[in-house]
Amino acid sequence: MPMNDEPNPTDAPADVAPATDQLQHADAAPEPAGVPAAPQAPEPPHIKPANDESIAEAAAFLKAGELVAFPTETVYGLGADASSADAVGKVFKAKGRPATHPVIVHVASAEDIDAFAREVPETARRLARQFWPGPLTLVLKRAQDVPDAVTGGQDTVALRVPSHPVAQALLAAFGGGIAAPSANKFGRVSPTTAEHVGADFGRSIALIVDGGASQVGIESTIVDLSGDAPRLLRPGGVPAAAIEQVLGEALSVAGAEAPRAPGRHTSHYAPRARVKLMRRREMIEALGSHKGRRVAALALEVTMPRLSPALQRVLPAVAAKYAHDLYASLRALDATGADVILAEQPPQTPGWAAVNDRLRRAAGEVVVSDET
Ligand code: TXA
Numbered sequence: 237m238p239m240n241d242e243p244n245p246t247d248a249p250a251d252v253a254p255a256t257d258q259l260q261h262a263d264a265a266p267e268p269a270g271v272p273a274a275p276q277a278p279e280p281p282h283i284k285p286a287n288d289e290s291i292a293e294a295a296a297f298l299k300a301g302e303l304v305a306f307p308t309e310t311v312y313g314l315g316a317d318a319s320s321a322d323a324v325g326k327v328f329k330a331k332g333r334p335a336t337h338p339v340i341v342h343v344a345s346a347e348d349i350d351a352f353a354r355e356v357p358e359t360a361r362r363l364a365r366q367f368w369p370g371p372l373t374l375v376l377k378r379a380q381d382v383p384d385a386v387t388g389g390q391d392t393v394a395l396r397v398p399s400h401p402v403a404q405a406l407l408a409a410f411g412g413g414i415a416a417p418s419a420n421k422f423g424r425v426s427p428t429t430a431e432h433v434g435a436d437f438g439r440s441i442a443l444i445v446d447g448g449a450s451q452v453g454i455e456s457t458i459v460d461l462s463g464d465a466p467r468l469l470r471p472g473g474v475p476a477a478a479i480e481q482v483l484g485e486a487l488s489v490a491g492a493e494a495p496r497a498p499g500r501h502t503s504h505y506a507p508r509a510r511v512k513l514m515r516r517r518e519m520i521e522a523l524g525s526h527k528g529r530r531v532a533a534l535a536l537e538v539t540m541p542r543l544s545p546a547l548q549r550v551l552p553a554v555a556a557k558y559a560h561d562l563y564a565s566l567r568a569l570d571a572t573g574a575d576v577i578l579a580e581q582p583p584q585t586p587g588w589a590a591v592n593d594r595l596r597r598a599a600g601e602v603v604v605s606d607e608t
């Protein structure tokens with residue numbers, strides 16, 4: 237067995253260290269004296285820590301029809317003035333997202349519901365009272381003057397009052413609704429830090445307000461109250477059972493959430509690497525027979541044997557903590573240059589529903605018409 241050779245990816249376990257060495261060398265290379273600096277590194281994104289000044293600046297950008305990214309308790313949002321079709325149009329352009337996909341309007345409090353929605357059912361008021369501010373989005377019949385750009389031309393609008401203090405402060409400073417999808421490029425993993433947003437958008441948006449890591453870590457629960465019966469469109473930060481308890485009835489589940497055979501459509505909420513969801517035993521087998529692909533792992537609670545620590549993330553077996561770390565972990569594993577990320581299947585119990593939904597989406601096992 238040669239000692240100094242590069243590990244042979246075709247017969248060794250997947251223990252290849254990531255290519256960070258090379259990056260470090262490149263960064264550390266001294267500038268040759270007297271030679272003009274070679275191609276400029278791209279300018280770093282405009283990230284500013286959240287304070288009164290940066291929040292006022294963000295509000296001014298929103299008023300001027302520009303885009304700003306801001307923290308919410310779920311994930312970072314890419315915000316635009318919800319009353320301006322032009323501004324909202326920039327969101328679609330920046331994300332590379334099809335214009336038919338509606339965006340959530342963030343508002344300061346439940347008192348703003350009627351500015352954006354009509355024929356608001358009593359169930360919406362009840363859910364708002366119980367869960368706002370917080371990770372719940374309500375889909376309601378839209379008020380007449382909500383731009384089509386926000387609703388994707390539908391007769392409904394999605395509303396949410398975020399609980400993050402920076403989001404709250406921005407809404408107060410701006411004084412209107414902020415249309416904001418997650419601040420990631422279309423089909424990519426949602427951002428839970430300002431750095432994630434910067435990595436996707438660089439300087440192409442006016443400002444990124446940094447409020448630290450999002451506490452929940454996955455997107456809001458979406459409940460559609462615009463029809464005859466309440467429907468769960470997306471599991472998320474508020475458990476479906478808690479919503480059902482307040483409603484006093486079961487939520488029907490939107491057909492779009494039903495799992496389908498993988499490979500029939502492009503994956504979304506997804507890292508660049510292919511994600512495969514499997515049980516630990518299958519993962520261990522797969523790590524031993526990965527046929528030259530660079531394999532990384534998202535393990536549950538316990539480290540994967542025979543895999544370099546640099547190529548794995550071990551997440552806690554507590555759903556809320558797992559959710560908090562999930563997207564950052566997928567991004568970190570992607571950054572190792574892995575071709576495949578093996579994700580250990582968490583328990584398939586109601587408490588894990590939102591996490592399992594995001595993992596299935598990352599693995600391309602869920603068909604959705606609304607990937608964002
Ligand atoms: O936690 C969240 O909800 C985050 C933060 C930033 O608030 N936002 C978020 O936005 O996840 P986005 O655009 O990535 O996902 C919004 C989802 C999409 O699935 C979209 O189709 C759905 O909300 N949606 C928006 N308006 C809708 C409507 N009128 N009817 C049905 N679904 C709607």
Ligand code: MG
Pocket residue numbers: 417418426607608
């Ligand atoms: Mg999204």
